[in-house]
Amino acid sequence: MLGMDETKVQGRIKNRQLLNKIFRTLFFFSTLIGLIVLVMLLARVLTQGLGWFDWEFITTMPAPFADKTGILAGLGGTIALMIVVAPVSIIVGVSTALYLEMYARQNKLTRFIQVNISNLAGVPSIVYGLLGLTFFVYMLQMGYTLIAGGLTLSLLILPVIIVASQEAIRAVPNDLLEASYGMGATKLQTIVRVILPAAIPGMITGSILALSRAIGETAPLIVVGAATTIYSVPDGLLSKYSAMPIQIYYWVSKPQAEWQFVAAAGIMVLLIVLLLMNATAVFIRNKFQKRL
């Protein structure tokens, strides 16, 4: 055919198919690298941490000796932080999403707010720390308190909650809104009775994922003055506080080898909390997804 040697063409096809197989394998193993590293990471944490991880570790305040220390101050601080972060960030985030999706006109201001939100999502977390330090800690004179840390983290995860809530609102079918407006319902009534009930599962899922990001944040909390050595759980908005990642960072930075094991045990507690939160998010999503 066309003067080409039939066997040569066949040979080239074979080569091309072989190349395809080789690269297919290569791509597959590259994909596995990420998963393998994840497994190695978890294995490392477990092998180092299991020996130190027990109920006593969870219920003990920090101590200067590796075998006597615990993560209670960090765990309590993290929970206290979430008590501040969750309401602030969810109320402001959902409200912003409602404004943008339901009330805002399509004008330059709206587009600016939208672009601004996606840019905020890309600002490094430590820069939020600097904002919190100047604004909350110094200018509003909150000092190194729980409320300053909580508000800083709230600003940090706000873009994530806004975007997730916007998607949840947009997913509500338009004909439900028409049905409501068609009965003479006002915009607010439609939001409260139709949009929110349908969008809340999506909003909760997005919020939990955002909160789990806040739980893992370390850098901004260092900047706004979360304490590394503290022997109490916060009892008010103006308390000093620590957080699990801060404790872990403190332990990891210690030169003595035994503190690595303590850090690993701390990481186990942190990862368990994150796992529970993510499982809740997935559960809520699966439970309510079928309804609409």
Add this chain to the structure above:
Amino acid sequence: MMGNIKEDKQKIDVQQMINEKKSTQNNLKIIEKIVPVFLFLCAALSILTTVGILFTLLRESITFFGEQGFFSFITGTKWNPWAGDFGVLPLITGTLQITVISILVALPIGLASAIFLSEYASDKVRRTIKPTLEVLAGVPTVVYGYFAVSFVTPILRSIFPEIGIFNALSAGLVVGIMIVPMIASLSEDAMNSVPTSLREGALALGSTRLEVALKVVVPAAFSGIVAATVLAISRAIGETMIVTIAAGASPNLTFDPLVSIQTLTAFIVQGIKGDTTFGSMIYYSVYAVGMTLFVFTLAMNLLSQYIARKFREEY
């Protein structure tokens, strides 16, 4: 025909009831007016956040530049704030090193994963692997920092005996792993949006899957892949805990990945963490470094958005 006797006895006029209720609905009208104002204020908070970031960074760094000079800051080759040396270049090269190493790790792995997921994997495999890969993005960075010093660095030491306890290589590798899901996920999205008809056209001409992937899909999704990479670069520049824990705190003007360095972010942690007093020169220098960091990441984010927008117009 449809009504029954019981009903006829107690007839109700709904429209009349609605009219009677109107006065009580008046409270609702006030709420109806207040709510959008409240919602707008919440939306305005996101703008205030940006203004706040710019204001704090600018105010403190302007004080700093007033004392130390802007030019000597950006061209100085020695960073030792406690001795009064404020040349930011070592921090920038440190950041650059981490970024380059991490992209060298993440780009091939991320791109290969994206090609596998989008061009080779079955739907079922994709739906298992993709979320698992995204778990990597959810691991707190302090955990990665621990992984770098307690696992990666010891392995590197057995390969390069001269490597420092803190070094750029270990931190860079782990930052790379952290940003793999970002590149993989966003690139896969870009590849998925390449029309199937293009693929079918090439397959019908007798191309193998590999040829379709490399000669059709990747070129068509190229700007999406670039946008993803640029966004990943921005993440690597801004990453703090991994480099603080694993790369050390020695601002060296070097490109040797085996020695300890310091990045922009790591200095901010170091500068703020100590007994830095409000209003000291170190305090201000932290903000000057923060400003530098912010400018770099913002430029990367805007570049990524610009590329992604151009990409969308093509289809």
Add this chain to the structure above:
Amino acid sequence: MANNTQAQTSNQQQKSTVFDVTDLNLWYGEDQALYDINMNIKQNEVTAIIGPSGCGKSTYLKTLNRMVETVPIVRISGSIKYKDSEIFDDKYKKEDLRTKVGMVFQKPNPFPKSVYDNVAYGPRIHGIRDKKTLDQIVEKSLRDAAIWDEVKDRLNENAYGLSGGQQQRLCIARCLAIEPDVILMDEPTSALDPISTLKVEELVQELKKKYSIIIVTHNMQQAARISDKTAFFLNGEMVEFTETDTLFSTPSDKRTEDYITGRFG
């Protein structure tokens, strides 16, 4: 109410006007969708609007309860009077208009709530909260929509469990619950099977005694079967509006004739 009984007793009597439309023009951005519509719609009649798709009939229907304005780029000129009130007047609230002018949509669109809560939605948003009154309204509306017997034992079940035809009659019941004067129906049977369609058509005949109905349909037989008057729309213009019998037997416009004899559309 008094009007209703009078109208029922003597069909001969002059019926009062519900909608008086004068020189209505409507644009989506730069594109004009409606041209100089003039129309006078009477009480207790079924008015059908027919025409090929894209002729503006749905847009026109949605203008009557101002639902069309949910699209932000819409511009309107002209006047629509609902019982002597100008509906585009600033003082006239859209919500009040829609309380009197109900709507049934093309696709059944019940809320993802129980059957009961769907029907009670309207009364509740207008401030009626008394449980006994709501029970009465729900039962009456479901009876009037000829679906009571099918759902009376599953009032607390999710409305999504009903069949498509049942969902559409539930939507009609939901609309009846606030006892509007006018019901706008936007191709209410286009998503239904023939049996459900028949049920809805019978229902329309029944509802006519108490309500004025304006129904958009692309099904000419349906218009001929159920309506008293029919309007023919083409390319955003109202070509002809007259008694249904007249329009289908002796249309005065060539374009109407072409359409009803199936020459286009």
